[in-house]
Amino acid sequence: MHKLSIKEIISKINAEEPFNAVSEDYSFTLKIDSYAYYICGAVHDGHQFRKELWDNCLHTDYDRWYEEDPATKYIVQNHPIVIAGCDSRFEYDLNRAPEAAIYEDAWGKELWKKSLKSDVKDRSLKKHHNFYQVVHALVSKIESKYGVAIVYDIHSYNWRRWDREVPVINLGTKNIDSTRYASFADSWCATLSGIKLPHNIQTTSGINDTFQGNGYFLKYITQNFKNTLVLATEFSKIYCHELQYIMYPEVVHAIQQGLDNKLPLHAKTFYNQFIS
Numbered sequence: 001m002h003k004l005s006i007k008e009i010i011s012k013i014n015a016e017e018p019f020n021a022v023s024e025d026y027s028f029t030l031k032i033d034s035y036a037y038y039i040c041g042a043v044h045d046g047h048q049f050r051k052e053l054w055d056n057c058l059h060t061d062y063d064r065w066y067e068e069d070p071a072t073k074y075i076v077q078n079h080p081i082v083i084a085g086c087d088s089r090f091e092y093d094l095n096r097a098p099e100a101a102i103y104e105d106a107w108g109k110e111l112w113k114k115s116l117k118s119d120v121k122d123r124s125l126k127k128h129h130n131f132y133q134v135v136h137a138l139v140s141k142i143e144s145k146y147g148v149a150i151v152y153d154i155h156s157y158n159w160r161r162w163d164r165e166v167p168v169i170n171l172g173t174k175n176i177d178s179t180r181y182a183s184f185a186d187s188w189c190a191t192l193s194g195i196k197l198p199h200n201i202q203t204t205s206g207i208n209d210t211f212q213g214n215g216y217f218l219k220y221i222t223q224n225f226k227n228t229l230v231l232a233t234e235f236s237k238i239y240c241h242e243l244q245y246i247m248y249p250e251v252v253h254a255i256q257q258g259l260d261n262k263l264p265l266h267a268k269t270f271y272n273q274f275i276s
Helices: 005-013 050-056 061-067 118-147 178-192 216-224 249-276
Strands: 002-004 021-022 027-033 040-043 081-085 149-157 169-172 203-205 228-237
Touching: 002 005, 005 021, 005 027, 005 118, 021 118, 027 118, 040 118, 040 249, 050 169, 081 118, 081 203, 081 216, 118 149, 118 228, 149 216, 149 249, 169 178, 178 203, 216 228
Parallel strands: 002 021, 040 081, 040 149, 149 228, 169 203
Antiparallel strands: 021 027, 027 081, 169 228
16 A cells, blocks of 8 residues: 555546555545446545544544444455545544534534634545545546446444334435436345345345435535446444444454445446446
């Protein structure tokens, strides 16, 4: 892996050059083994939290971890194109528009002891801006190369927060073109329910059951690229113990294996239908 500037990353994308890089400010990673017609994103994978914010933050390390999406980069790491955030959403949220990306409070709890100064916010928002410069260049390259593209927008959510039974995997489709893409959302939902998990976990799946797919990553790509489908895919945190701060690596690995097998086939079906 190399440390590259935004300009260098975009230059490599434009030249269709495979590479594995971290941005020079260490805010995100991008791996491109080959320029395939599908992209995997894990915008909430990151846990880094800038040191100048530590003393001013009312949330603990555990509080932040609880609301982040740990292991979401890992479960898609074997696919040809993977872009992932390194920083915690508590510094700036890549899945929110710039004007809302820096929290004042988080899940009903005040976040800062003192309001952040504008220069502190600007340093975070610069990283948000840089990430989307690269996203734009990347999706533009894939869509122009193939005519279409599909993005698997991978997240997780806290199932223990709900007072009802919720699916292990939820797809949010509210902001996609249902006329063109509903069948691919349906088939992705059905495909995901076939992932085999240990400990007799039944892999249930649903569409717009817990979340509707209102994230900025999906909206940004959908609004800027007319032939790119983004599938917001949320795994409930059955792969960790939310309350005890424990990861279950055997469950994480099973999800990764399931996606290794099923995701490329779904992407191929999408691509083949649109080029036929």
